Every structure is written in structure tokens, then in C-alpha cells.
Amino acid sequence: xxxxxxxxxxxxxxxxxxxxxxxxxxxxxxxxxxxxxxxxxxxxxxxxxxxxxxxxxxxxxxxxxxxxxxxxxxxxxxxxxxxxxxxxxxxxxxxxxxxxxxxxxxxxxxxxxxxxxxxxxxxxxxxxxxxxxxxxxxxxxxxxxxxxxxxxxxxxxxxxxxxxxxxxxxxxxxxxxxxxxxxxxxxxxxxxxxxxxxxxxxxxxxxxxxxxxxxxxxxxxxxxxxxxxxxxxxxxxxxxxxxxxxxxxxxxxxxxxxxxxxxxxxxxxxxxxxxxxxxxxxxxxxxx
Amino acid sequence: xxxxxxxxxxxxxxxxxxxxxxxxxxxxxxxxxxxxxxxxxxxxxxxxxxxxxxxxxxxxxxxxxxxxxxxxxxxxxxxxxxxxxxxxxxxxxxxxxxxxxxxxxxxxxxxxxxxxxxxxxxxxxxxxxxxxxxxxxxxxxxxxxxxxxxxxxxxxxxxxxxxxxxxxxxxxxxxxxxxxxxxxxxxxxxxxxxxxxxxxxxxxxxxxxxxxxxxxxxxxxxxxxxxxxxxxxxxxxxxxxxxxxxxxxxxxxxxxxxxxxxxxxxxxxxxxxxxxxxxxxxxxxxxxxxxxx
Amino acid sequence: xxxxxxxxxxxxxxxxxxxxxxxxxxxxxxxxxxxxxxxxxxxxxxxxxxxxxxxxxxxxxxxxxxxxxxxxxxxxxxxxxxxxxxxxxxxxxxxxxxxxxxxxxxxxxxxxxxxxxxxxxxxxxxxxxxxxxxxxxxxxxxxxxxxxxxxxxxxxxxxxxxxxxxxxxxxxxxxxxxxxxxxxxxxxxxxxxxxxxxxxxxxxxxxxxxxxxxxxxxxxxxxxxxxxxxxxxxxxxxxxxxxxxxxxxxxxxxxxxxxxxxxxxxxxxxxxxxxxxxxxxxxxxxxxxxxxxxxxxxxxxxxxxxxxxxxxxxxxxxxxxxxxxxxxxxxxxxxxxxxxxxxxxxxxxxxxxxxxxxxxxxxxxxxxxxxxxxxxxxxxxxxxxxxxxxxxxxxxxxxxxxxxxxxxxxxxxxxxx
Numbered sequence: 001x002x003x004x005x006x007x008x009x010x011x012x013x014x015x016x017x018x019x020x021x022x023x024x025x026x027x028x029x030x031x032x033x034x035x036x037x038x039x040x041x042x043x044x045x046x047x048x049x050x051x052x053x054x055x056x057x058x059x060x061x062x063x064x065x066x067x068x069x070x071x072x073x074x075x076x077x078x079x080x081x082x083x084x085x086x087x088x089x090x091x092x093x094x095x096x097x098x099x100x101x102x103x104x105x106x107x108x109x110x111x112x113x114x115x116x117x118x119x120x121x122x123x124x125x126x127x128x129x130x131x132x133x134x135x136x137x138x139x140x141x142x143x144x145x146x147x148x149x150x151x152x153x154x155x156x157x158x159x160x161x162x163x164x165x166x167x168x169x170x171x172x173x174x175x176x177x178x179x180x181x182x183x184x185x186x187x188x189x190x191x192x193x194x195x196x197x198x199x200x201x202x203x204x205x206x207x208x209x210x211x212x213x214x215x216x217x218x219x220x221x222x223x224x225x226x227x228x229x230x231x232x233x234x235x236x237x238x239x240x241x242x243x244x245x246x247x248x249x250x251x252x253x254x255x256x257x258x259x260x261x262x263x264x265x266x267x268x269x270x271x272x273x274x275x276x277x278x279x280x281x282x283x284x285x286x287x288x
Numbered sequence: 289x290x291x292x293x294x295x296x297x298x299x300x301x302x303x304x305x306x307x308x309x310x311x312x313x314x315x316x317x318x319x320x321x322x323x324x325x326x327x328x329x330x331x332x333x334x335x336x337x338x339x340x341x342x343x344x345x346x347x348x349x350x351x352x353x354x355x356x357x358x359x360x361x362x363x364x365x366x367x368x369x370x371x372x373x374x375x376x377x378x379x380x381x382x383x384x385x386x387x388x389x390x391x392x393x394x395x396x397x398x399x400x401x402x403x404x405x406x407x408x409x410x411x412x413x414x415x416x417x418x419x420x421x422x423x424x425x426x427x428x429x430x431x432x433x434x435x436x437x438x439x440x441x442x443x444x445x446x447x448x449x450x451x452x453x454x455x456x457x458x459x460x461x462x463x464x465x466x467x468x469x470x471x472x473x474x475x476x477x478x479x480x481x482x483x484x485x486x487x488x489x490x491x492x493x494x495x496x497x498x499x500x501x502x503x504x505x506x507x508x509x510x511x512x513x514x515x516x517x518x519x520x521x522x523x524x525x526x527x528x529x530x531x532x533x534x535x536x537x538x539x540x541x542x543x544x545x546x547x548x549x550x551x552x553x554x555x556x557x558x559x560x561x562x563x564x565x566x567x568x569x570x571x572x573x574x575x576x577x578x579x580x581x
Numbered sequence: 582x583x584x585x586x587x588x589x590x591x592x593x594x595x596x597x598x599x600x601x602x603x604x605x606x607x608x609x610x611x612x613x614x615x616x617x618x619x620x621x622x623x624x625x626x627x628x629x630x631x632x633x634x635x636x637x638x639x640x641x642x643x644x645x646x647x648x649x650x651x652x653x654x655x656x657x658x659x660x661x662x663x664x665x666x667x668x669x670x671x672x673x674x675x676x677x678x679x680x681x682x683x684x685x686x687x688x689x690x691x692x693x694x695x696x697x698x699x700x701x702x703x704x705x706x707x708x709x710x711x712x713x714x715x716x717x718x719x720x721x722x723x724x725x726x727x728x729x730x731x732x733x734x735x736x737x738x739x740x741x742x743x744x745x746x747x748x749x750x751x752x753x754x755x756x757x758x759x760x761x762x763x764x765x766x767x768x769x770x771x772x773x774x775x776x777x778x779x780x781x782x783x784x785x786x787x788x789x790x791x792x793x794x795x796x797x798x799x800x801x802x803x804x805x806x807x808x809x810x811x812x813x814x815x816x817x818x819x820x821x822x823x824x825x826x827x828x829x830x831x832x833x834x835x836x837x838x839x840x841x842x843x844x845x846x847x848x849x850x851x852x853x854x855x856x857x858x859x860x861x862x863x864x865x866x867x868x869x870x871x872x873x874x875x876x877x878x879x880x881x882x883x884x885x886x887x888x889x890x891x892x893x894x895x896x897x898x899x900x901x902x903x904x905x906x907x908x909x910x911x912x913x914x915x916x917x918x919x920x921x922x923x924x925x926x927x928x929x930x931x932x933x934x935x936x937x938x939x940x941x942x943x944x945x946x947x948x949x950x951x952x953x954x955x956x957x958x959x960x961x962x963x964x965x966x967x968x969x970x971x972x973x974x975x976x977x978x979x980x981x982x983x984x985x986x987x988x989x990x991x992x993x994x995x996x997x998x
Contacts, residue, residue, distance in 0.1 A: 006478030011378045018375060018382070021447075022391045029394075031416075032406050040860045044838055047409070047416045065621035092295070093303035099292040108300065115307060116500070117562045118315050120508045121536055122555035125321055125548045126314035128540065128655060132329050132662040139664075158310035161303055180291055190295030219399055221511040222533065226540075229652035231620075237511065240401045242649045244519055246619025248834055249650070251860045255621075260402040267397045271390075279393060279455045329662035330893075331682070346997050349964040412835045413827035432771060433830030434971070521833055522650050523772045527968050538963075541654035545678055 029268065036257035043253040058258035065246055066259055067231045071239035074149060074228075075218060078235060082156045083213040086164050087206055089157065094168030095198055099180075109169055115162025120222065127155060131227050148228040155227065156217055164209045171205035211278060236263055315559075322552035327545045340553035349527055350554065353535035357558070360442060360531065361506040361565060367446045368502065369495070372453045376491075377483040379458055380469075393455050395448035404515020407444060408432070411516075432516070437529045441516050445509065453498050460494040461487050496573035503565045507558060508533050532558050611642040612899045614888075615656065615666040619649035623856065623920040624727075630915075631907045638906075641899060660684050660891050667894040668903065672729075673884040673951045676717040686892035688721040694905040703905055708927040710948050714883045724904040725885030725925040727916050729951065730938055731778055734840070734848045734855075737869035737934075744871040748814060751874050755823045758846050766818075767836040767845030768974075770829035773967040774952070776974045778849045779818060779873075781952060782882075784811040786875025790949035796991065797961045803988035812973060812980035819976040829975045834858075841866065849873070852938060856921040868934040872941060881941050884951030885925060965990050 035043050037054040063069070097109050131151050138146035179201050180193070188196065199206065221237040228234055234242070240263050247256035271278060292299075322340055326333040344350045375392075379385050395403060410416045411431035418428035431440050464487065472482050488495075510533040517525040524538050532554055539551040614632065618625040625647045636643045646666075659665040661682050671679065679685045692704040704712070707725065715725045735743050745751040758765040769775055785793050788807050795802045802808070818824075825845055828836065834857065840848040841858035843866065848854065855868045862868070872881065888907070890900040908926070916924040923931040923939050931939035942948070956962040969990070973983045 003478055006480035010374070011479050014374045014378045015382055018378070018388050018392070022388055025391050025394050028406065032402075035406075035409075041842070043409075044414075044835075044842070044861070047419070061621065065619065067620070089303045089306055092299035096292045096296045096299040099290070100296050102293070102296060105296075108304070112303075112307065115311055116504060117559070117566050118311070119504070119555070119558045119562050121533055121558040122318050122552075123311065123314040124318075124536060124540065124555055125552040126317045128658060129317075129321075129329055129548075130314060132655075132659060132664065136329075136663055155310060158306050161307045162311070165303055165307075190291050190298070193291050194295070194299070215396065219511075221401065222508070222537065225652065225654065229648065229655065230615075230646055231648060231652075232646075234652065237399050237401050238652065240399060240405075241514070241519060241651045242619065244401065244405050245521065245650045246621045248521060249619065249857055250621055251834065251838060251858060252621065256405060260405060264398050264402050267399075268394065271394065271397045278397075279389070280459065327661070327682070328658040331661060343997055346993070347964065349968075408832040411830075412832040413825070413830050414835065414839065415832070428827070430827035430830030432832055433827060434975070436830070518771060518833065519651075521772065523774060523833070524963060526771060526773070526971075527964075537654075545681060546658060 029264070032257055032260050032264070036254060036261045038254045038257075040251055040253045040255075043257070055254055058252075058254040059262065061252065062243060062247075062255045062259040062262060065252075065255065066239045066243035068236070068239060068259070068262055070232050071234055071236045074234065075236040078149065078153055078156065078220075079214055079217040082153055082160075082217045083210050085153075085157045086160045086213050087210050090161055090164035090168055090209065091199070091202070091206060092194060094165050095172050095194065095202075097165070098169045098172035098175075109166075112162045112165045112169075116166055118162075120159065123159075124222075124226070127223070128226055147233070148230075149233050152223060152227040152233075155223060156220065159223075160213055160216070164213070167209055168202075168205055171208075172202060175201055318552045318555050321548055322556045324549045326548045328548055336549060340549045341557070344550065344553055344557065349530070350532075350535060352527055353530040353532050354557070354561075356438060356529070357507055357509070357531045357533075358561065359438075360445065360509060361503055364442050364445050364449075364506055365499070365502050367442075368450050368453055369499070371446070371450045372457055373483070373488070375450075375454050376457055376461055376487055377479050379454070380461065380487075389451075389455060389458060393451035396452050398448075400448065400512045401515045401519065403444065403448060404512060404519060408516055411440060434526055434528045437517065437526060441513055441529060444516060445506075445512055448512075449502075449505075453502070456498050457491055457494055460491040464490050492573070492575060496570070499569045499573055500566060503569050504562065507562050507565070510534055510537065609642050610639065610896070610899050611644065612668070612896050612903055613644040613666040613894075614646070614668040615653065615670075616645070616647045617650060617653050617670040618647055620647040624916070624922075627912065627915045627919060631912050632903075635903055635906050639902070641903075657682060657684065660893055663893055665891055665894065667891055667896045667900040668888050669891060670886065671723050671889040672886050673714050674954065674956050676715075676722045677954075677957050679722065679889065680717045680719065684892055685717070685722050685889050686897070687719060688723070688890070688901075691724070691901045691904060692721055694901065696905050696908050699909065703908060706908060706910075706926045706928065708943055710883045710942060710945065711885055711925050711927070713948070714885045714950055715887055723887045723889035724908065725887035726907070726913065727886040727920075728923040728925055728939070728942055729852050729884040729886060730882045730923075730942055731782055731849065731851055731951075732870035732872055732938055734850055734868060734870045735846060736843060737867040738865050739843070740846065743869070745874045747874050747876065752817065752821070754846075755818075755821065759821075759823065764825045764845045765823040766825070766847045766849075767840040768824050768828045768848070769831045769833045769836040770824075770971075770975065771831055772833050773971055775850065777952070777967055777970045779974060780811055780815050780970055781955075782849070782873035783814055783875045784808070785882075785949050785953045786873055786880055787811070787877030789878040789880045789947050790953060793953035794955040794957070796987065797955055797958045797966070798995075800988045800992040800995070803984055803991065808987075809980055809984050812983045815970075815973050816976075816980040816983075819974050829971070852923055852935060855932070855934060859921065870935070870938060878947045879945075880947035880949045881945035882951060883942050883945070883948045887925070961991065961994050965994055 034050060036058055037056070038051040039055055042049070042051060097105050131148065134151055135146045135148065179197060182197055219237060220235065221241070224235045224238045229238060240259060243259040244256060247253065323335065323337055324333050325336045379389065382388065413428065413430060417431065421428050430436060468486055469482055472486060477485070509531050513525050513529055513531055513534045517529050525534055536551045536554045539547055616625060616628065618628065629645060632643045632645045635641060656665060656669060661684065693702050695702055696706060703724070711725055711728060712721060716722055743754065745754055755765040781793055784807065792807065796808070825836065837848055837850065837854060837858055838861045839845060841861040841863065843863045888904060890897055894900065910926065910929065913924045913926045913929050916922050917929055917932055921932050923935055927943060930936065955966070969983060969987055972978045973980070978986065
């Protein structure tokens with residue numbers, strides 16, 4: 001009996017469920033692709049049929065309606081720049097916090113850990129207020145212009161720092177102490193020592209934090225809607241939401257699915273191309 | 289003096305400043321706003337004391353959003369880690385495991401808005417899911433109706449998030465040397481027992497981190513609710529489907545004067561819940577580290 | 582971080598160095614507009630044309646952004662803090678909020694401005710009910726381009742001349758449709774403010790302006806017999822099985838699209854319906870409508886959509902100049918011919934299928950504003966009344982429970998509010 005359940009029934013059932021799950025994911029992706037080539041009426045009338053004649057113009061109408069080119073650019077810049085900044089700010093801090101024997105280091109680690117438990121809800125209202133005030137301040141007094149995307153970037157970084165510091169501190173603690181000695185003998189300054197000696201050794205942890213943040217920032221919706229909602233400022237999720245909205249009011253369903261394909265298929269291709277490197281990178285620093 | 293002692297402040301300060309000025313200080317400001325009546329810059333701010341909190345405690349809509357958020361964190365978490373553990377029982381040896389791991393992770397790289405738009409179509413009363421149910425002789429269901437929509441959202445969330453935790457936990461499990469399992473097989477341990485007594489204890493640390501990750505993430509769930517319900521329309525998502533983040537967004541964007549004091553009070557209450565849940569999670573997952581000797 | 586430091590540093594230096602406010606003034610006139618229309622919608626295309634023409638003729642630099650329904654969530658807060666566009670979209674239901682936030686200023690000068698090339702003033706081309714629906718306590722609040730109203734929509738090719746005059750006739754049609762094996766009503770039940778069309782049209786249609794709004798102001802108003810009577814009618818709809826199966830679970834706009842395909846006989850909706858479902862209409866479908874047979878005062882809903890001037894904006898005068906320009910007949914006609922809606926100008930005929938709605942609006946003895954302005958107390962409306970109405974319409978509670986709950990919760994709301 002024990003063998004029946006533990007060795008046959010449970011594993012078999014799980015295996016079947018896993019394959020069903022895989023099949024569903026693949027079917028869903030294919031289904032979205034098929035819908036994107038249909039005429040609006042067909043999407044409702046025959047959800048499973050192949051398109052009568054492929055409507056490639058759905059793609060151009062979606063691309064224009066959603067102003068995807070600007071959004072894609074924003075998403076790429078905000079995501080990459082943001083993730084790099086997060087690592088650049090957090091890694092040195094995590095390093096000294098992990099290593100230092102100063103009395104202030106322990107409380108400082110806890111101070112960052114508090115940030116982990118502050119949900120975005122707590123600072124939603126302040127963020128809106130700051131966003132507006134910064135814009136007015138910069139435009140009236142300083143530069144004469146301002147771009148909400150900078151505000152968005154700054155907040156994305158600030159909100160991600162506690163988690164990055166938390167994970168990296170734990171990771172840096174696990175690194176062998178001998179590594180600094182090489183740097184000491186070199187007589188290199190702290191910054192050079194950190195960049196040339198510590199960072200290469202800590203690469204798995206840094207990669208993890210970087211990849212996790214790339215995924216988080218790439219899908220950021222709430223902050224983006226609140227801080228940078230205009231067509232030329234918004235990122236891809238916000239643009240898709242906008243497209244979803246206008247396609248609902250104009251009943252252009254083929255166009256809406258074309259928009260989904262434009263957004264999703266490149267990510268899938270990228271994922272297939274980078275393959276396990278994404279997943280490995282993401283987990284390398286946590287699972288040590 | 290060691291490098292890290294010399295560089296302590298220069299290295300720590302940027303992170304400390306960014307975090308303090310742009311995260312901690314706004315949080316404190318948010319707490320202060322929660323004691324006022326205010327509709328944003330350019331309007332008068334009036335002290336209200338605890339009134340915003342009292343009003344929220346009496347507000348049934350907020351109560352629903354609050355409960356939903358809680359249920360999502362706990363039930364959603366149980367389902368996600370349940371599936372993750374089951375997958376770990378078989379994924380070590382199953383044929384095509386690399387492929388499975390890759391495909392179940394896929395929803396993570398796809399925008400949840402896109403998923404919601406497509407799945408919403410499938411779940412419409414006349415949609416594909418009900419069509420399939422009817423073909424197989426089953427009753428069609430009002431998936432997106434007030435009774436079921438929240439369950440559908442939790443389902444969608446579990447579906448799209450589990451792959452991430454499978455990836456996380458499996459990469460920890462991959463590090464366990466094969467001979468441990470071979471020994472276990474020799475003494476006749478079933479696959480379940482191998483998971484129970486080898487895989488799980490040896491990946492427990494990663495599970496503890498994952499659990500905290502989930503709890504923190506689940507409390508800010510926002511976009512999937514919009515995507516499954518009224519995304520893109522001027523209508524607010526139906527009350528049974530709302531989370532705190534959604535409710536707060538509705539209050540901030542407001543059809544009338546935005547009530548920022550109330551929205552900030554919701555934020556503070558979420559803060560308390562998060563703290564409680566994190567402490568609970570840490571307590572449940574706390575145990576001595578198991579090492580292979 | 583370094584970027585931030587630099588920015589902060591520049592900021593500090595800038596302050597120290599000049600300590601003087603940048604002036605946004607430039608020699609050229611400029612005008613900005615932020616739209617709640619999506620770029621793909623016909624209204625957006627019309628508005629774009631008007632702005633382009635205005636720019637060409639006056640040499641104004643225009644900045645037009647079509648944001649859509651999502652993305653303007655912060656607009657009021659932005660404008661209140663002194664930012665935001667010169668012109669924005671608004672509707673009847675928002676007037677009080679905008680007035681309270683002092684985002685709209687006096688417009689009486691505009692009312693007497695001549696429309697270019699027509700020799701008429703703004704006031705002269707906008708019919709009185711239209712102006713009323715666009716005015717707050719300080720007079721005209723914004724300039725409307727579209728009239729909106731609510732009606733029950735059907736396919737005149739299938740049911741020529743359908744126009745029930747009493748509740749009984751209406752129910753008789755529903756029963757007949759059901760008996761013939763059709764689905765009488767398609768309803769997008771996930772959109773609460775479409776579900777409330779039934780209760781609202783029946784109550785306010787029969788009892789006139791204020792009869793719904795007063796329910797928010799005093800729990801005693803729930804005791805008026807007309808409230809229970811209306812609730813009983815809605816209950817009759819809910820219990821009669823006239824809606825499509827699982828109508829509370831639709832993915833909007835599934836029901837209105839299926840209606841346009843001919844799957845349901847009726848759909849209660851706003852005058853924007855025909856425009857929205859245009860690509861879905863079955864061949865030969867003739868969109869037509871009738872007023873909800875509420876009886877009593879036969880009050881007609883008049884609401885408007887239009888452009889408001891941001892009172893805290895930088896170019897108030899230019900914005901007003903634009904509004905007079907935009908009201909030219911050649912542009913307003915397109916809201917009818919291209920966008921398939923009812924134009925705000927009395928001398929522009931509505932699309933054929935809405936000629937009767939336009940006539941009803943312009944000739945009505947009794948009119949009321951969209952939703953009878955009951956949404957003004959948004960907590961009452963969104964958190965209490967709409968959900969309660971959803972429960973009534975979906976048959977979860979009966980009319981008596983609806984009135985009892987409504988009264989109780991209104992009292993609670995007023996006590997804690």
C-alpha cells in the first residue's frame with residue numbers, strides 16, 4: 001500500500017498533471033496566436049476555428065493604437081537601467097554589511113529588512129504626492145522640464161533596494177574570507193578591490209538579484225500607471241492595458257490579440273533563446 | 289584596516305540614503321497622511337485622528353478586500369507550495385523534465401495583463417472553457433460571476449506563479465548529490481519518502497526564503513484582478529474580486545474627490561498584516577539547518 | 582543613484598544660483614489636451630482633425646495626447662497641483678467634483694463668443710437641455726460635443742416599430758420572446774453601472790429628477806412607495822429569467838457584442854452602443870431604440886460628454902478660443918456621421934437610428950441628468966448602492982430586502998461618513 005501510493009499513484013498522477021499543465025500552456029500560446037489573425041466577429045463566433053483568411057493588418061493596427069514602439073523602448077530602458085542601478089547601489093552596501101564587525105552593521109541589516117515588510121500600499125499615496133511635487137519643483141525652479149519616467153526609475157530602484165540588500169548580504173556572508181587578502185596584497189583602493197575581486201566571485205548572487213529585478217520591473221504595472229501613464233511615458237504592461245481598453249470600446253478583438261502577440265511572443269523567443277540561463281541565473285544566489 | 293572597514297560608510301551610504309529618503313521617509317509620510325483628510329497637493333489637509341481607521345473597520349467593501357488579500361496569501365500559498373512539492377517528488381527523474389520546467393515557468397515571463405485578457409475570453413459564459421464543458425456533458429459555470437471570480441483569480445495566480453517556485457526549489461534540489469537517493473532506494477524508500485526525508489529537509493532553507501517572497505508578493509496583488517475583470521473599462525472591478533491594492537487604487541484614482549487619508553490608512557493596515565504574516569512564516573519555516581555529513 | 586545625486590546637486594545649485602521661478606511663457610501660443618479617448622476610436626480621430634486645423638489656422642502649438650480610459654487616473658490630482666493639460670475630457674457626472682477642486686472656472690465669456698464663420702454664439706448653437714446637462718452651480722462648466730442618454734436597444738429589422746408604452750406591454754414582449762425560444766435581454770452583468778440602468782431608468786423616468794439622488798441623502802426616502810414599486814419591477818425582471826444565462830459573469834463587452842450578432846433581442850445601454858458594436862453588427866441589423874416604459878413623468882435622461890478648460894492651466898484664453906472653434910458645424914457633424922453619436926448641436930441631425938432619441942431629448946418636458954447625479958456621493962454609490970442593485974438584478978435578494986438593506990446601509994453610511 002505504502003509503495004502503491006508513494007511510488008506509483010502519487011508520482012504518476014503528478015506526472016500526468018504536469019504534462020497536462022504543459023499542454024495547457026502551449027495550447028494557450030498557440031490559441032492567442034490564432035486569434036490574432038482573425039477578424040473581430042470570428043473571435044466570438046468560432047473561438048476554436050482557424051482564421052478564414054489571415055488578417056495580418058491586425059498587427060499594424062495594434063502597433064499604432066498602442067504606440068508599442070515607445071512603450072517597448074521605455075520598458076527596455078527602465079528595466080535594464082533600473083536593474084543595473086539596483087545592483088550597483090545594493091551590492092557594495094551588502095558587502096560591507098556582511099563583512100564588517102562594526103556594531104552598527106547588525107542594526108543596519110535589520111533596518112533594511114524592515115523595508116521587506118513595507119508593502120507598496122503604504123507608500124502609494126506618498127509616491128503620487130512626491131511625483132507631482134517633483135514635477136512642479138523641477139519644472140518651475142530647476143531644469144524647466146521634467147520627465148515622469150525618471151521619477152518612475154528612481155522609485156523602482158528605491159523600492160527594490162531592501163530586498164536586494166537582504167539577499168546579497170546573506171550571499172556575501174557565505175563567500176570565503178580569503179578573497180579579500182588577494183586584494184589587500186594588491187594594495188588596490190576599496191572601489192577597485194570591490195569591482196575587480198569581490199564582484200567576480202559574487203557573480204552568481206549578483207546575477208540572481210539582477211534577473212529577479214529584470215523580471216519584476218519588466219512586469220511593473222501599478223507604479224507605472226500611477227507615475228508615468230501617458231502614451232509616450234508608459235511601459236509595455238501599461239500600454240497593453242491601454243490597448244485592451246480601446247479595443248474593448250471599438251470591439252477590435254483581432255487587434256487586441258495581435259497586441260498580446262506583439263508583447264508576449266518576443267518574450268517567449270527570448271526565453272527559449274536564453275533558455276535555462278534565466279532560471280539558473282535567477283536561482284544561483286538563493287539556493288546556495 | 290580591512291578594505292570593508294575602510295569603505296564601510298562610502299559603500300553603505302548610497303543604499304542607505306536611497307532607502308531612507310525614498311522609501312522609509314515616504315512611508316512615515318504615508319502614516320501621517322492616514323490620520324488626515326486630504327485630497328492631494330493643492331488642497332487643505334485636515335487632521336482626523338483615527339477616524340479613517342474607524343471608518344475602514346466599518347466598511348464592508350474594505351473588509352472584503354482585506355479578507356481576499358489574506359485568503360490569497362494563505363490559500364494561494366498553500367496551493368502553490370503544494371504543487372511545487374508534488375512536482376519535486378517526480379521532477380528529478382521524469383522524462384522531459386527540463387522541458388516541463390521550462391514550460392511551467394513560461395507564465396512568469398508573460399505579462400499578467402496579457403494572460404488576463406486571453407483567459408477572460410476563455411472564461412466568458414459562452415467562452416471556450418464552457419464550450420468544452422458542454423461537449424463533455426458537464427454544466428457550464430459562471431466563472432467570472434460574483435461567486436466564482438475570486439476563485440478564478442486565485443487559480444490564475446497559482447497557475448502563473450507556481451513555475452517560479454518550482455524553478456527555485458528544483459535548482460536547490462539539483463544540488464543534492466545523486467548517491468543520497470541511490471542509498472535511499474537501496475533501503476526501499478518510495479519516491480514520496482525520498483522527497484519527505486531527503487529533498488525537503490535539504491531544500492528547506494530555500495523554501496523559507498520562497499515562502500517570505502510569496503507572502504510579500506501576494507499582498508500587493510493588483511494587475512491580475514484588473515486583467516480578469518474590468519480592465520480597460522471605466523468600471524471598478526467587482527467587490528468580491530478586490531484586493532487591498534485594488535481597493536486602494538480605486539480610492540486614489542477616485543471618481544470624485546480622492547480620499548488620500550483613507551487610502552493611506554489602508555496602506556498602514558497592510559503594513560501590519562505583512563509584518564504579522566512574515567513573522568508567522570518565519571516561525572513556521574524556522575528549523576535547524578540540515579547538512580549532509 | 583549617482584544620477585539622482587547629480588540631479589539633486591543641480592537642483593540645489595539651481596536654487597542657490599538663481600532662486601527665481603522659470604517662466605513657462607514663450608512667444609508662440611500653445612495648447613495642450615489630454616484625452617480619455619483611445620487613439621483608435623473615431624472620436625479621437627475627429628478631435629485630432631480639429632486640433633490640426635486649429636493649429637494651422639491660428640499658428641498655435643498644440644500638444645494632443647490620447648491616453649484612453651486607463652492612464653488618466655491621476656489627472657485631477659495633477660491639475661489640482663498646477664500641472665496637467667489645458668483641456669481635458671469630462672462628463673455630466675464629474676461637474677461637482679471638478680467644481681469642488683476648483684478645476685473648472687467661469688465660462689460665461691465663452692457662452693457669448695462667436696463661432697468662427699457662423700455668426701452665432703456658443704450659447705445659440707447648444708440647446709437648453711444640453712447646456713443644463715453641462716452646467717454646475719456656477720453656470721456652464723464645459724463645452725459638450727456629444728449628447729448621451731439611456732435607452733433600450735433592439736434590431737428594427739427583426740421587430741419593426743417595437744415601442745412598448747407600459748410596463749405590462751414590455752413584459753409581454755419579453756414573455757413572447759422567451760416563449761419563441763429567444764433570449765429577451767443581453768446584459769453585461771460585470772459592469773455594475775450598466776446593471777443599474779434598469780432601476781434608475783424606471784425610478785427616475787417615472788418620478789423625475791432627484792428621485793434616485795435623494796436615496797443617498799436620507800434613509801427615510803427609501804420608504805417612499807415608488808422605491809419598492811421600482812424594486813419589484815426589477816425583481817420581476819430578475820425572477821422572470823429574461824436575461825441570458827450567467828449574465829453576471831460576462832467578460833465585457835461579450836453581451837453587447839452577442840446582442841449585435843442577433844443573439845438577444847434587447848440591450849439596455851447608452852447612446853454610444855451603436856458606435857461601440859459597429860464592427861460586430863450582423864448583416865442587415867438595424868439598430869433602433871425605445872425609452873424604458875416607466876410611465877409617470879416620462880422624464881428623459883440628458884447627459885453630455887465634452888471638453889473642459891483646466892482653470893489652473895497656463896493657456897485658459899487659448900483653450901476657450903479652441904472650444905468656440907471646435908463647435909463649428911463641420912466638426913460637430915462628424916460626431917454624428919463618423920462617431921455615430923448624437924452631436925451636442927441642435928442643428929446637427931443624429932444618426933438615423935437615434936433620430937428619435939435626439940427628438941426625445943430636445944423636446945422633453947421633463948429631463949434628468951445621467952444617473953440622476955446619484956453618483957456624487959461616490960462611497961454610497963460605488964460601495965453600497967451599485968453592489969446592492971447587483972444583488973437585486975441577479976435575484977439574490979427580493980425587492981423588500983433591497984429596500985430594507987438600502988435604508989439600513991444608507992443610515993449607516995450617513996452616520997459614519
